[in-house]
Amino acid sequence: MELYELTIKQLSDMLKKKQISAVEVTRSVLDRIDKLEPALGCYITIVAEKALQDAENVQKDIDNGTLRSPLAGIPMAVKDNICTEGIPTTCASKMLSNFKPPYNATVIRKLYDNGAILLGKLNMDEFAMGSSTETSYFKKTRNPWNVERVPGGSSGGSAAAVASGEAIYSLASDTGGSLRQPASFCGVVGLKPTYGSVSRYGLIACASSFDQIGPITKDVTDCALVLNAITGRDEKDSTSANIEHPDYTKFLINDVKGLKIGIASEFIGDLLDKEVQKAFIDAVDVLKKLGAECEEISLPSLKNALPVYCILAFAEASSNLGRYDGVKYGYRAKEYKDLEDMYRRTRSEGFGPEVKRRILLGTYALSAEQYDKYYKKALQVRRMICDEFNDAFKKYDIILYPTTPDTAFKFGTMTKEPMQMYKHDILTMPANIAGLPAITVPCGFDSNNLPVGLQMLSKPFGEGKLLQAAYTFEQNTEFRNSRPCLS
Amino acid sequence: MDYEVVIGLEVHAELSTNSKIFCSCINEFGGDPNTHCCPGCSGMPGVLPVMNKSVIEYAIKAGLAMNCTISKFTRMDRKNYFYPDLPGAYQISQHKYPICRNGYIEIDVNGKKKPIRIHHIHMEEDAGKLIHSDYGTGTLVDYNRAGTPLIEIVTEPDMRSAEEARAFLEKLKAILQFIDVSDCKMQEGSLRADVNLSVRPKGQEEFGVRTEMKNLNSFKAIVRAIEYEAKRQIEEIESGGVVYRETRRWDDNKGISYAMRDKEQAEDYRYFPEPDLPPIIIDSEWIERIRSSLPELPDARKERYVREFSLPEYDANILTSSKVLSDFFEKAVQHSNNAKAVSNWIMGDLLRILKEREMEAEEIPFPAEHLASLISLIDKGIISGSIAKKVFVKMFDTGKDPETIVKEEGLQVVADENAIRKIVLEVMENNPGSVADYKGGKTKALGFLVGQVMKATKGKADPKLVNKLLIEELSK
Structure with missing residues (x-):
């Protein structure tokens, strides 16, 4: 086994035993990047020199005993909408192609404190708007399982990098499924934490009340390790929850006996691809055999998730993206007549079509005449969805459904059909609407050998239960041992 | 319409x-x-x-x-x-x-x-x-x-x-x-x-x-x-x-x-x-914690000024229209037993000078205690009202306290009867017309003569004494 193939847990154990050094691990992953990057295109920015330098420094701290974190010396990468001081943070947009933030996101600071080695910044859909990473201004990212297929999105780079060994783990953001859908497409584990679990400080906002940063990892154990490092109250983010987070590795227990699982009937049937459906039913059987109590439940308001999401998330995004006006930083049109013209040209030239579409729709939904009809109504329905979940979680520990309706699709199939693309996220949006934690774990492959993901949701701050259920499923299936065949 | x-x-x-x-x-x-x-x-x-x-x-x-x-x-x-x-x-x-x-x-x-x-x-x-x-x-x-x-x-x-x-x-x-x-x-x-x-x-x-x-x-x-x-x-x-x-x-x-x-x-x-x-x-x-920490507000202060210092409501209104002015008044009153005079000085000369010099109340160059001292100098008869007005301007110019100004400039009231009588006689001699008018029953002429004496003493003579001596001499 090459070092880049290993998990955080395995590498960390080897580092502790001095079998390897942080520099060796970093070099192994950097070599892997060198080799695969031309074919896969996971990264927008690679900071190889800094990574090696950091690895050397971290190794010293590991050696002198000041760094004991399991993340110490492990090379990783983050989605390019998470601010990194002095390192370009572009949101995969022409608008921010020259932007270097003068500050680190809280999650970056925390990872650095844990001795993480940052390799670079990962490709994504422009401003996290898209489901295939095709809206990136810079490049396409290819699915390691089949390079003719998209890696999913918006965090396509984050998922593809972990699946291919171009990073041991990564951070991504999830607004409507942007973390879980690509994790599912690339056959890795992805967790969107409860809204407020992880600080959003330094995450370039897409839709503020939906966005949440989470880990993409090779297995559930690694997921718990990263979660331990990044969760917690942050004074710089008023929406971060003031709660005591447990040690999430305590929940890595191989046992689901008596666990009450609700299966959302709305999300099974016609909506799903036949092969995804089969993988899902098989997964349910696995859990049942392990002693979980599974039954179908109905969450009727979930059918409204798509319009609620499109109205509220686009509305917030339209406001959040107002600041890219060419005045202070980022792209500015070369020629313009006056202020108005500068705004118009800068934003026309700096944003891609998907971003513009969402800004226009969001602006419309917030306009004075439409507000009551769209925004206000959507807020009410959001509340209904939350209430329905709350009721369900009085009875169930976990709600279960697939992560995506089908597996990774071919390039170009969704870009011309925005509504098809939005619909594709129907299974992931509810967790963001209700602020719930949700995890995706690999649960099978379709006949094209493309991964299928199983999604589990829990009540707010129920990450522990999610990890336990996901860990048990993982330990009792073989899917985590499958890796894409990349020469 | x-x-x-x-x-x-x-x-x-x-x-x-x-x-x-x-x-x-x-x-x-x-x-x-x-x-x-x-x-x-x-x-x-x-x-x-x-x-x-x-x-x-x-x-x-x-x-x-x-x-x-x-x-x-x-x-x-x-x-x-x-x-x-x-x-x-x-x-x-x-x-x-x-x-x-x-x-x-x-x-x-x-x-x-x-x-x-x-x-x-x-x-x-x-x-x-x-x-x-x-x-x-x-x-x-x-x-x-x-x-x-x-x-x-x-x-x-x-x-x-x-x-x-x-x-x-x-x-x-x-x-x-x-x-x-x-x-x-x-x-x-x-x-x-x-x-x-x-x-x-x-x-x-x-x-x-x-x-x-x-x-x-x-x-x-x-x-x-x-x-x-x-x-x-x-x-x-x-x-x-x-x-x-x-x-x-x-x-x-x-x-x-x-x-x-x-x-x-x-x-x-x-x-x-x-x-x-x-x-x-x-x-x-x-809310209640903040409410109980609120200081006295302008209206309450205004009522208190009327009640405590017997100021006219009009005066109290102006004094409480600005916190700085009102605080200045409060401070001066603490050092003076003549609240009405303090109020008059603030409402009159002080506001006028501020306006003339386009200054804000924050910029008054002397502490409120100095105004109290000035009033006390008048009340004790050490300076006259008209001298006091000059001292007040000097206080604005220099920021010095009134006692120092009076001392340095020799502005104390002259209460030496002989010295003043001498000037009274000189004034009478130089203004025979007014003397005649007075003696002819035009008592208004007295005011003119007092003014002349004050002018000759550069305002330093005690006006009461001037009055008394003039009447004495004119009655001779």
Whole structure:
């Protein structure tokens, strides 16, 4: 086994035993990047020199005993909408192609404190708007399982990098499924934490009340390790929850006996691809055999998730993206007549079509005449969805459904059909609407050998239960041992 | 036809908290451009606002001082619009759930008291400033002011004249200064008012179409702008024209207002709840704690001055119109047993000199104790009233205490009977006509002769003594 193939847990154990050094691990992953990057295109920015330098420094701290974190010396990468001081943070947009933030996101600071080695910044859909990473201004990212297929999105780079060994783990953001859908497409584990679990400080906002940063990892154990490092109250983010987070590795227990699982009937049937459906039913059987109590439940308001999401998330995004006006930083049109013209040209030239579409729709939904009809109504329905979940979680520990309706699709199939693309996220949006934690774990492959993901949701701050259920499923299936065949 | 003017005000007051509303940058007027700002208040991506708790406290204070109901639930909203001085392209403000509602301030115009209702007070952030300099060709932006905390006080359309509007603003300013939430310096823009004005025929119930006037930088400008706009609207209607609902900009140099460009269609600010800040829950305990910490307010002080010092209500009103002035009075009175004299000096010479020298009350160059000493010098007969006026000017010029000035300049009253009698005789000799007039029964001539003696002694003679000696000599 090459070092880049290993998990955080395995590498960390080897580092502790001095079998390897942080520099060796970093070099192994950097070599892997060198080799695969031309074919896969996971990264927008690679900071190889800094990574090696950091690895050397971290190794010293590991050696002198000041760094004991399991993340110490492990090379990783983050989605390019998470601010990194002095390192370009572009949101995969022409608008921010020259932007270097003068500050680190809280999650970056925390990872650095844990001795993480940052390799670079990962490709994504422009401003996290898209489901295939095709809206990136810079490049396409290819699915390691089949390079003719998209890696999913918006965090396509984050998922593809972990699946291919171009990073041991990564951070991504999830607004409507942007973390879980690509994790599912690339056959890795992805967790969107409860809204407020992880600080959003330094995450370039897409839709503020939906966005949440989470880990993409090779297995559930690694997921718990990263979660331990990044969760917690942050004074710089008023929406971060003031709660005591447990040690999430305590929940890595191989046992689901008596666990009450609700299966959302709305999300099974016609909506799903036949092969995804089969993988899902098989997964349910696995859990049942392990002693979980599974039954179908109905969450009727979930059918409204798509319009609620499109109205509220686009509305917030339209406001959040107002600041890219060419005045202070980022792209500015070369020629313009006056202020108005500068705004118009800068934003026309700096944003891609998907971003513009969402800004226009969001602006419309917030306009004075439409507000009551769209925004206000959507807020009410959001509340209904939350209430329905709350009721369900009085009875169930976990709600279960697939992560995506089908597996990774071919390039170009969704870009011309925005509504098809939005619909594709129907299974992931509810967790963001209700602020719930949700995890995706690999649960099978379709006949094209493309991964299928199983999604589990829990009540707010129920990450522990999610990890336990996901860990048990993982330990009792073989899917985590499958890796894409990349020469 | 007789018209009635209807005025409502929207007043922005910058709060004097130590730091800005959503970041820890210093909240201070001035500074080199872009030195009082951080990634947060200059709109960098990914940076989140964090509510400054003092801003909430200051707003509650203001609300309580203006008899408002404090909302138990309040939240921030986003007001979206593009302008280079607004770094995030939205202002975090309050739209649906302002922190204070339904208050009033009582004004007093020529002894007529009237409550002006406050519709609400809300919290928001200020924007930066554009600098149109000669440096280069473009416009520059200074974000030092961006994120300065503001409260906006919105009145009901309860005022009916420029005087009432002025009285309201003066009272508002006094209150904000008394509770120490804003320094209210109009010249630095820490107090700014927009005027909503309409006219209607007397007796009509419905309001006329209103205009909103901006760029009013002094009380004087507000008064002039109101008078101008009222006249303009009446003339427009009288001549068969129409008043449009529009925003107008006041040009104080030209003394006119004009409609601002592209404000014809109503702007759509696309308000929605600020997702980066949780709602603010204010419990009764917090409100009561702030209420009990409120200092004495202008009206209470005014009543106390009338009660305690037997000042006329008019005097008490003026003294309490400014915190600095009122504090100056209080301090002087502590060192004097002649409150009426202290009040007279402040209302008379002090305010006159401040006005002549275009100074603010904050700039009085001597402590209040010195005014008390000056009055004591008069009361003890050490200097005369007219000398005292000169000493007072010297106090302004030099900041020295009155005893020193009197000593250095030899201004003590001359009470030497022989010396004064000598001058009295000289004056009589030089003014035989007046002496004859007096002796012929024109007693008014005495005043002239007293004046001559005082003049000859450069005002230092004790006037009572001069009077007595003159009468003695004239009766011989």
